[in-house]
Amino acid sequence: MLVSQSNNHLIFILLWYSFTICHQQAEACSMQDQQSLITFSESITSSLNPLNWSSSSDCCFWEGIGCDDNDRVTRLWIPSRGLTGNIPSSLGNLTSLTHLNISHNLLSGFLPTGIFSSLSSLEIIDISSNRLKGNLSASVVSLGSNLTNFNASNNGFTGHIPSFICTTSPLLKSLDFSRNIFDGEIPVGLGRCSNLEVFQADCNNLYGLLPADIYSLRSLVAISVAANGISGTIAEDILNLTNLRIIELNGNFFSGKIPQNIGKLPNLEQLHLQINNFSGSLPESLMNCTKLEKLTIRGNNLQGNISRFDFSRLVKLQILDLGNNHFTGNLPQSLFSCKSLTALGVASNRLKGEISPNIAELKSLSFLCVSGNNFINVLDTLRILAGCKKLETLILSNNFYGETLPAERSFIGPSGYSNLQVLALGGCNFSGRFPEWLFHVKSLRVLDLSYNKITGRIPDWFGTLPTLFYLDLSMNLLSGEFVVKYNNFPALISEGSPHRLNQSYLKLPVFVATNNAPRQQYNELADLPPAIYLNGNHLSGNIPVEISRLQNLQNLDLSQNNFSGNIPSELWNLRNLEVLELSKNNLSGRIPASLQSLNFLAKFNVSYNNLEGPIPTGGQFSFAECSYAGNPRLCGGILIHHPCSAQSVPVARHQDTPDMNHKNFFNSFPEGLIVGFSTVFPSVLAIQAYRHRRILFYTNGQ
Structure with missing residues (x-):
């Protein structure tokens, strides 16, 4: 009896083992699919996260692979693996593939011609965020009729956007061609994608008009063609697209009026029309879009008394940017x-x-920019805004003209502006002494007090602010020495600076204007160059050697002051320095040869000082002759007419010329640049007329 039971048990094990082997063999993926995947893996590599596919195992169990009941590969899903190499044509042999996602890798080269033609079952194609290039139309000659999502964004594709895509794939719900190099017009034919919900083609080189059939897409939820060259008007037919939640037409050449009945889009959540040529007034019907969360229309030619609008129904509104238009009135109550x-x-x-x-009462307000208007009463403004406890960015530049900036430390207590990171009060022609109340703003990272008439000394405590990495005190009346103690400016001491640790995005972009250069847009604080601008004051004494400890510093401008003594040779330690401006001071001695080791130095100016001796010629020192003008005893280097062996020229001290005198220069400064650019595209002549650094924070511009 025991033997019989044992035999039965053995038979059961053998039967189970045989069944398992047969079942595993039956589930083994198609040999054609497996070989196609092996060829694919041999064409690409990754040191970050290798695929580790092995021909000795069933490909249906490989990472990123899925199979159907017939053991055919239906899913190839391997995003963000750091994959490099070219996509082989063998991918087209996976004829049962329904889901393809190879996005966010480093794949490069051309897509094989007609690679998708045999993949008639595809529902999702995501090849976005790679380095692919070439004419996309040649690779998508025929897409499957089941395709619902196609994403080719963030690559280098050229040519025209495929015009036939909705003919072969009428079920498409999402099309994304954004951030490529497509040119031409948006093709006619999108209307055949009657189920299309999302169409994105922003950041290309597209031009022409929006095709009329785009207004027939009743299912459309989001359209984005931002940052192209598209022109024309927004047709009233857009009111037929009642499912629209997101409209992004910014950064184009649209003109005409915003549809007056745009309030008939009841689901609208985001409307981005900035940087176009829209004119007329802001439609009152827009106040009926009670789901609106973001409204950005800066940089147009809109006008009207904005205080007449009733924003009170927009209870979900989070971001509002009306900048760089022609609105009048008061800030709407x-x-x-x-x-x-x-x-x-x-x-x-x-x-x-x-x-x-x-x-x-705006308890969530973290970003406020009112620069370039005619607001008054800076005293009460600063006191009121101290009550906005979440405020992180405050830009008040070019207002309050000629008023006195409060200076007392007690003006704002320790609890005021406890979260403030950016403060811009430039171009206001403020009088008064240095604002001591800034002592309490310990979270401050960026400060712009440029183009005012602030007097007195830069206080010693100023360098103790723990996160300050961008300081602009240029074009004021500050005097005395610039004191930098051993541990001052901790955020500039090393690459591990506190300001780099929290790289939060700004709620709205900030623009910085510099001399002879277009305005730079910054969307993140950490992208701003660590900088100290003290030019155009009356500072004296030696350049503090302790500056050399600020190894994270990229821009240093001490020009147009009364600094004397030698240029510290220790400045070679500023290994990240890109701009060093020391012109129009009373510096003497030689240009330290050690500065040749500043490998990133792109701009260097020591003109109009009392320097002497040979100009360094190694490393980065290939600067123009004007960088050394007004120093008769300098020789060699770029000064080919003043070789050192023949030099014998008397010392000539620098004298302020009338146009460089602080008072005269400020009073004659072009008003359009002080206030901020009044047009979207400033003229080249206006920018060229600006020969001296002007750092000013505002949120208008391109």
Whole structure:
């Protein structure tokens, strides 16, 4: 009996083992598919996260692979693996593939011609965020009729956007061609994708008009063609697209008026029309879009009294940017009913009056820019805004003209501006002494007090602010020595600076204007160059040697002051320095040869000092002759007419010329540049007329 049971048990094990072997063999993936995947893996590599596919195992169990009941590969899903190499044509042999995602890798080269023609079952294609190039139309000659999502964004594809894509794939719900190099017009034929919900083609070289059939896409939820060259008007037919939630037409050449009945789009959540040529007034019907969360229309030719608009119904509004238009009136009181508002920009308009105390009711407000208007009463404005406890970015530049900036330390207590990171008060022609109340703003990272008439000394405590990495005190009346102690400016001491640790995005972009260069847009604080600008003051004494400890510093401008003594040879330690401006001082001695080791130095100017001796010629020292002008005893290097062996020229001390005198220069400074650019595309002549550094924070511009 025991033997019989044992035999039965043995038979059961053998039967189970045989069944398992047969079942595993039956489930083994198609040999054609397996070989195609092996060929694919042999064409690409990754040191970050290798595929580790092995021909000795069933490919249906490989990472990123899925199979159907017939053991055919239906899913190839391997995004963000650091894959490099070219895509082989063998991928086209996976004829049962329904889901393809190889996005966010480093794949390069051309797609094989007609690679998708045999993949008639594909529902999802995501090849975005790679380094692919070439004419995409040649690779998508025929796409499957089951395709619902196609994403080719963030590559280098050229040519025209495929015009036939909706003919072969009428079920498409999402098309993304953004961030490539496509040119030509948006093709006619999108109307055949009657189920299309998302169409994106932003950041290309597209031009022409929006095709009329795009207004027939009743299912459309989001359209983005931002940052192209598209022109024309927004047709009233857009009101037929009642499912629209996101409209991004910014950065084009659209003109005409915003449809007056745009309020008939009940689901609208985001409307981005900035940097176009729209004219007329802001449609009052827009206030019916009660789901609106983001409204950005800066950089147009819109006008009207903005204080007449009733924003109170926009209870979900989070971001509002009306900057660089021609709006008049006061800051609307109804805005203070928008309790969800986190960012407000009205830069470079014609607004006036005082900032209402009711703005403190915006408990979520973290970004405020009102620069380039005619607001008054800086004393109450700063006191009121101290009550906005979440405020991180405050840009008040080019307002309050000629008022006195409060200086007392007690003006703002320790609890005021506890989260403030960016403060811009430039171009206001403020008088008064240095604002001691900044001592309490310990979270400050960026400060712009340029182009005012602030007097007195730069206080010693200033360098103790723990996160300050960008300082602009240029074009003021500051005097005395610039003191830098051993552990001052801790955020500039090394690459591990505190300002790099929290790389949060700004709610709205900030623009910085510099001499002889287009305005630079910054969307993140950490992208701003660590900098100290003290030019155009009356600072004296030696250049502090301790500056050499600020190894994270990229821009240093001490020009147009009264600094004397030698240029510290220790400045060679500023290994990240890109700009060193020391012109128009009383510096003497030689240019330290050690500065040749500043490998990133792109701009160097020591003109109009009392320097002497040979100009360094190694390393980065291939600067223009004008960088050394006004130093008669300098020789060699670029000064081919002043070789060192023949030098015998008397010392000539620098004298301020009338146009460089601080007072005269400030009073004659072009008003359009002080206030901020009044047009979207400033003229080249206007920029060329600006020969001296002008750092000014505002949110208008391109």
